[in-house]
Amino acid sequence: MRSARTESFAGRITHLQPEGAYAVLAKAQQLEAQGRDIIHMEIGQPDFDTYPHITLAGIRAISNGQTRYNPPGGLPVLREALAKDAGARRGITVDAEQVVVAPGAKPLLVLPLMAVLEPGDEVLYPDPGFPTYEAAIRLVGANPVALPLVEETGYDLDLAAFDARVSDRTRLIILNSPGNPTGGILSRTTLEHIAAVACERDCWVLSDEIYMRLVYDEDVLSIAALSGMGNRTIIVDGFSKTYAMTGWRLGFGVMPTALADKMSLLLTHSVGCTATFTQLAGLAAVTGPQDDVETVRTEFRARRDLIVRGLNEIDGVHCPTPRGAFYAFPNVASFGRPVQELAAYLLDVAGVATLPGTSFGENGEGYLRLSYANSRANIEQAVERMGNALASLAPAG
Numbered sequence: 522m523r524s525a526r527t528e529s530f531a532g533r534i535t536h537l538q539p540e541g542a543y544a545v546l547a548k549a550q551q552l553e554a555q556g557r558d559i560i561h562m563e564i565g566q567p568d569f570d571t572y573p574h575i576t577l578a579g580i581r582a583i584s585n586g587q588t589r590y591n592p593p594g595g596l597p598v599l600r601e602a603l604a605k606d607a608g609a610r611r612g613i614t615v616d617a618e619q620v621v622v623a624p625g626a627k628p629l630l631v632l633p634l635m636a637v638l639e640p641g642d643e644v645l646y647p648d649p650g651f652p653t654y655e656a657a658i659r660l661v662g663a664n665p666v667a668l669p670l671v672e673e674t675g676y677d678l679d680l681a682a683f684d685a686r687v688s689d690r691t692r693l694i695i696l697n698s699p700g701n702p703t704g705g706i707l708s709r710t711t712l713e714h715i716a717a718v719a720c721e722r723d724c725w726v727l728s729d730e731i732y733m734r735l736v737y738d739e740d741v742l743s744i745a746a747l748s749g750m751g752n753r754t755i756i757v758d759g760f761s762k763t764y765a766m767t768g769w770r771l772g773f774g775v776m777p778t779a780l781a782d783k784m785s786l787l788l789t790h791s792v793g794c795t796a797t798f799t800q801l802a803g804l805a806a807v808t809g810p811q812d813d814v815e816t817v818r819t820e821f822r823a824r825r826d827l828i829v830r831g832l833n834e835i836d837g838v839h840c841p842t843p844r845g846a847f848y849a850f851p852n853v854a855s856f857g858r859p860v861q862e863l864a865a866y867l868l869d870v871a872g873v874a875t876l877p878g879t880s881f882g883e884n885g886e887g888y889l890r891l892s893y894a895n896s897r898a899n900i901e902q903a904v905e906r907m908g909n910a911l912a913s914l915a916p917a918g
């Protein structure tokens with residue numbers, strides 16, 4: 522028997538959409554099942570296996586019986602190690618009580634919002650930006666206010682646009698530097714401006730720094746290191762990108778102790794805790810040698826240069842050099858088609874899976890996102906195939 526009640530869902534989830542990367546991956550896999558050869562440039566995860574000493578630490582932990590519940594906020598030994606490491610990398614002092622461990626960075630993009638926002642509060646977030654920001658803001662009943670990131674400013678924030686969007690209702694500002702999908706890095710001037718506004722208006726800042734170690738020509742400044750920001754910043758970071766651990770599910774946050782305590786309660790009543798053996802693998806990652814991270818960073822830089830050069834050689838495509846993360850964000854507006862259509866065309870005709878910039882917000886129109894966490898051979902082939910397919914769509918003008 523059909524039931525109307527079990528076929529309708531709560532208003533708070535009606536806005537939820539699949540993440541673009543998963544939707545395109547599913548379509549690409551369908552084509553592969555039909556025998557098509559697809560190059561995957563859509564998924565944002567390192568193509569390397571987790572570094573061996575980390576994997577072995579995880580295996581050892583499982584075989585030693587480290588498979589039981591542990592404290593919701595994370596193993597004390599990992600919180601201690603992260604406090605030292607995350608603090609040193611940002612030039613700040615962090616206590617273990619300020620560190621919260623979670624199954625991935627993602628829960629730390631949602632749960633802190635439950636803790637600090639009331640329905641109707643406004644939250645500024647980057648557009649184009651990681652889609653979970655807007656989803657999480659809406660999920661808790663707050664109002665999302667998009668902060669446009671534009672190519673002309675190298676994807677730094679336009680401070681006049683920022684000021685125009687701040688209001689008495691602004692309660693939280695979400696930042697992501699280096700950014701997905703743009704590869705942009707927020708400048709010191711921008712961060713100082715945002716910090717001054719946050720202090721003056723008594724707002725929280727959630728700074729998603731998951732790509733902090735994947736920068737190619739410079740260091741990244743954390744807004745948490747600026748004066749007055751220690752007691753209003755929620756740093757979100759994780760192991761997925763830095764240590765090629767996407768499937769292990771391990772992330773962490775650094776925040777004022779009072780909020781960290783609330784986070785432990787939210788974790789208690791949602792996930793319970795993060796797998797013990799995953800955390801012990803993470804401990805090996807943080808305390809062990811960092812050579813693999815450096816080797817991979819060097820490889821990503823070479824791939825970045827390869828893809829940017831190749832894309833810029835295609836008529837009608839303009840690709841600025843991303844400064845961090847592992848995404849190219851070429852401007853393809855000259856083809857005069859919605860990027861959703863262009864991405865579908867490239868998948869069908871060229872067998873190259875890319876993401877339309879609009880998967881990251883309205884301001885992504887005119888852009889595609891390509892993850893260069895893929896082999897150099899695949900990058901070269903993807904660019905060649907795209908060049909051939911785009912040649913038959915003459916750019917306007």
Ligand SMILES: Cc1ncc(COP(=O)(O)O)c(C=O)c1O
Nearest residue numbers: 625626627651701731759761772
């Ligand atoms: C900007 C950003 N933040 C957070 C995440 C989520 O990371 P995790 O796998 O640790 O949940 C991602 C993953 O793609 C990301 O790009």
